[in-house]
Amino acid sequence: MNNEQIKIAIADLLPSAIIEESSEWLTIHIESVDWLPLAEKLRNTAELYFDYLFCLTCVDWKSHLTMVYHLTSTFHRHTLVVKSKLDRDDARIETVTMIWRTAEFHEREVYELFGVNFLHHPDLRLLILPDGWEGKYPLRKDFEDPVNIIKL
Amino acid sequence: MYRETEIIKEPSGNDPVDSGDMIINIGPQHPATHGVLHLVITLNGETIKKVEPHLGYIHRSIEKMCESLSYRQFIYITSRMDYLSSHINNHGCALCVEKALQLEVPPRAQVVRVLMDELTRIASHTLWWGAMAMDVGALTPFFLAFREREMINDIMEETCGARLTMNYTVPGGVMVDLHPEFQRKVKDFIAHFKSKIDEYDELVTDNVIFKNRTVNVGLISKEDAISYGVTGPSARASGVSCDIRKLYPYAVYDKLQFEEIIETAGDSFARYVVRMKEMRQSLSIVEQLIDNIPEGDFQAKTKAVLKLPKGEFYTRVETARGEFGVYIVSEGGTTPYRIKFRSPGFSNLSALDHIARGSKIGDLVAIMGTLDFVIPDIDR
Amino acid sequence: MVDSSKISGEIPKIPPWKQDHGTAEFPGEVYNTPGGGILLSKLDNVINWARSNSLWPLVFGTSCCAIEMMSTASAKYDWSRFGFEVARATPRQADVIIIAGTIVNKMAPVLKRLYDQMGDPKYVIAMGACATSGGPFFYNTYSVVKGADHIIPVDVYIAGCPPRPEALLHAMITLQEKIRKGLTREQIRMPKPEQGFK
Numbered sequence: 001m002n003n004e005q006i007k008i009a010i011a012d013l014l015p016s017a018i019i020e021e022s023s024e025w026l027t028i029h030i031e032s033v034d035w036l037p038l039a040e041k042l043r044n045t046a047e048l049y050f051d052y053l054f055c056l057t058c059v060d061w062k063s064h065l066t067m068v069y070h071l072t073s074t075f076h077r078h079t080l081v082v083k084s085k086l087d088r089d090d091a092r093i094e095t096v097t098m099i100w101r102t103a104e105f106h107e108r109e110v111y112e113l114f115g116v117n118f119l120h121h122p123d124l125r126l127l128i129l130p131d132g133w134e135g136k137y138p139l140r141k142d143f144e145d146p147v148n149i150i151k152l
Numbered sequence: 153m154y155r156e157t158e159i160i161k162e163p164s165g166n167d168p169v170d171s172g173d174m175i176i177n178i179g180p181q182h183p184a185t186h187g188v189l190h191l192v193i194t195l196n197g198e199t200i201k202k203v204e205p206h207l208g209y210i211h212r213s214i215e216k217m218c219e220s221l222s223y224r225q226f227i228y229i230t231s232r233m234d235y236l237s238s239h240i241n242n243h244g245c246a247l248c249v250e251k252a253l254q255l256e257v258p259p260r261a262q263v264v265r266v267l268m269d270e271l272t273r274i275a276s277h278t279l280w281w282g283a284m285a286m287d288v289g290a291l292t293p294f295f296l297a298f299r300e301r302e303m304i305n306d307i308m309e310e311t312c313g314a315r316l317t318m319n320y321t322v323p324g325g326v327m328v329d330l331h332p333e334f335q336r337k338v339k340d341f342i343a344h345f346k347s348k349i350d351e352y353d354e355l356v357t358d359n360v361i362f363k364n365r366t367v368n369v370g371l372i373s374k375e376d377a378i379s380y381g382v383t384g385p386s387a388r389a390s391g392v393s394c395d396i397r398k399l400y401p402y403a404v405y406d407k408l409q410f411e412e413i414i415e416t417a418g419d420s421f422a423r424y425v426v427r428m429k430e431m432r433q434s435l436s437i438v439e440q441l442i443d444n445i446p447e448g449d450f451q452a453k454t455k456a457v458l459k460l461p462k463g464e465f466y467t468r469v470e471t472a473r474g475e476f477g478v479y480i481v482s483e484g485g486t487t488p489y490r491i492k493f494r495s496p497g498f499s500n501l502s503a504l505d506h507i508a509r510g511s512k513i514g515d516l517v518a519i520m521g522t523l524d525f526v527i528p529d530i531d532r
Numbered sequence: 533m534v535d536s537s538k539i540s541g542e543i544p545k546i547p548p549w550k551q552d553h554g555t556a557e558f559p560g561e562v563y564n565t566p567g568g569g570i571l572l573s574k575l576d577n578v579i580n581w582a583r584s585n586s587l588w589p590l591v592f593g594t595s596c597c598a599i600e601m602m603s604t605a606s607a608k609y610d611w612s613r614f615g616f617e618v619a620r621a622t623p624r625q626a627d628v629i630i631i632a633g634t635i636v637n638k639m640a641p642v643l644k645r646l647y648d649q650m651g652d653p654k655y656v657i658a659m660g661a662c663a664t665s666g667g668p669f670f671y672n673t674y675s676v677v678k679g680a681d682h683i684i685p686v687d688v689y690i691a692g693c694p695p696r697p698e699a700l701l702h703a704m705i706t707l708q709e710k711i712r713k714g715l716t717r718e719q720i721r722m723p724k725p726e727q728g729f730k
Contacts, residue, residue, distance in 0.1 A: 102381030105502040128208040130638035235596040298606035
């Protein structure tokens with residue numbers, strides 16, 4: 001399916017999604033509460049069939065956080081990028097571990113580095129950082145470490 | 153700041169633990185874990201009930217560090233991430249910067265980059281073969297593997313200046329031109345390696361003990377491989393067609409003749425066979441290219457200080473372990489705002505628990521050997 | 533200031549790293565007497581000679597330098613010519629720990645525990661830029677220990693990223709010479725003028 005057909009399909013599934021095409025792949029911006037139903041439909045609809053989540057990350061814009069999901073379909077070979085804005089002080093979004101099993105480790109990593117709370121995650125705890133680093137979110141822009149980090 | 157490590161005595165998570173279960177810790181310092189990986193295994197007798205990896209023993213905060221490095225400097229840190237396919241990682245980063253700047257790479261540089269990529273892939277698979285055979289119990293292949301790797305390291309050293317972490321790619325091309333002896337040395341290597349690959353097959357692939365240890369061990373199905381995000385030779389052994397060089401070709405891969413190796417069995421032996429066949433394919437790619445290196449510039453003209461336009465860019469390349477992705481978010485400055493490296497080992501490791509449940513503890517080493525982890529790639 | 537009347541021995545014109553050291557001679561002299569030869573030597577010299585010629589390294593590689601360590605162990609740059617044949621996986625049976633790779637905050641207690649479990653006399657070689665001083669990860673990292681000598685005392689440092697196998701062999705030979713001289717770690721660190729800069 002090319003971008004036009006995907007746009008029509010997404011508009012059917014979730015009319016409130018904002019679609020933009022400025023980067024090389026089709027990008028949609030959604031609210032964080034709409035993510036889980038949309039993800040299920042993206043995975044299970046036969047024409048879309050996005051079965052491979054290849055990148056899950058978070059970007060810290062200083063006023064808010066943005067979750068970025070890169071999805072592709074191994075059957076139809078089309079790609080989609082889903083973005084969702086989160087509030088900085090109370091960042092929470094539903095987990096998609098039941099849909100794409102690779103999200104389990106990726107979401108743990110985003111939890112410990114950025115502080116995003118994934119609701120109903122089977123095992124949300126520190127993965128890469130040592131014990132005692134809960135609460136310090138190193139990859140946020142306001143992470144203070146006067147010993148090690150030199151501010152340019 | 154440094155406190156005693158805790159020996160893990162209870163598993164975390166929600167799986168039920170019977171009273172007859174035993175918890176053992178493997179690693180972080182262990183000869184068979186290919187780096188510093190700490191596994192907490194719940195055993196019932198000899199059968200594994202749960203494998204829980206604890207990562208972070210080599211977490212060097214590369215993503216945070218790259219936010220203060222310029223676009224020319226951050227490429228070389230990725231050499232140290234997956235150090236066995238260091239040139240391929242550098243190639244991916246340079247492609248991302250070039251895509252953002254819309255820079256055209258001269259054909260000579262593209263061919264040289266692909267040649268170095270494939271030689272690196274052969275070196276990585278050779279070391280994997282030696283290390284995997286050593287894990288399973290055969291000690292001789294380790295020394296044979298390093299003999300071939302030394303020939304490739306010599307070629308790399310004369311061309312790029314370093315044996316392992318060669319800093320050879322710059323945005324726009326390669327750093328220096330090839331030296332005049334390059335073609336002759338690579339041709340000598342090809343002639344030598346062709347006979348050695350058959351020797352490797354005779355020594356290990358047809359061995360009865362090896363087959364008993366790897367056939368039907370560590371099965372993963374095609375849907376599970378896609379769902380867990382497994383890429384590279386480990387996924388191609390389960391039937392997933394995911395070679396980035398074929399699906400989304402970059403550099404000169406669309407003009408080359410090579411096959412994508414796919415097996416359907418999904419066990420350790422299939423993963424082994426895929427990598428052995430990939431070595432032969434890489435050798436044929438090097439043969440096709442070594443006589444046809446075009447003349448011309450080896451580097452496109454760029455400014456000294458690179459500034460990427462505002463936006464986000466994603467590039468993917470096929471390393472020896474799977475799909476390596478570079479995601480740059482740029483705000484228009486001289487340093488990136490956020491870089492994310494999608495490393496292949498991270499997703500491959502998340503499938504280890506699923507693969508290893510129900511098998512015996514002795515099979516765990518064979519499974520980890522064929523999944524081919526490099527732990528600094530996972531921890532970044 | 534150096535008092536030249538108290539220096540014993542002569543200052544070599546060829547620097548030590550350019551001299552030909554040859555093979556290690558067995559310390560001592562043999563006197564022929566009727567009924568058999570008598571060996572005269574200090575017991576310390578014999579023990580140090582034996583210790584330096586059979587140091588067993590511990591398998592401890594964290595990142596890229598581990599590959600160069602494996603290259604040194606294999607056939608082209610063989611380290612078993614110098615006695616490092618048996619690489620042990622357990623620290624209880626090892627003499628020297630070669631720290632090959634970066635040490636991060638989470639790994640530091642593990643390294644300390646391994647070092648404590650080794651039996652005396654034990655030696656440490658810090659291989660590569662990361663183990664010496666943090667290496668390429670010195671600036672702007674929140675999790676890297678800037679040098680392994682913040683955790684355990686180090687005898688020999690090797691520069692390079694990664695160092696060549698020949699550099700690792702040179703470091704091992706330097707450690708062997710250090711052991712043969714017979715001084716303890718503190719004495720080696722501080723050359724004292726009254727001992728004659730031995």
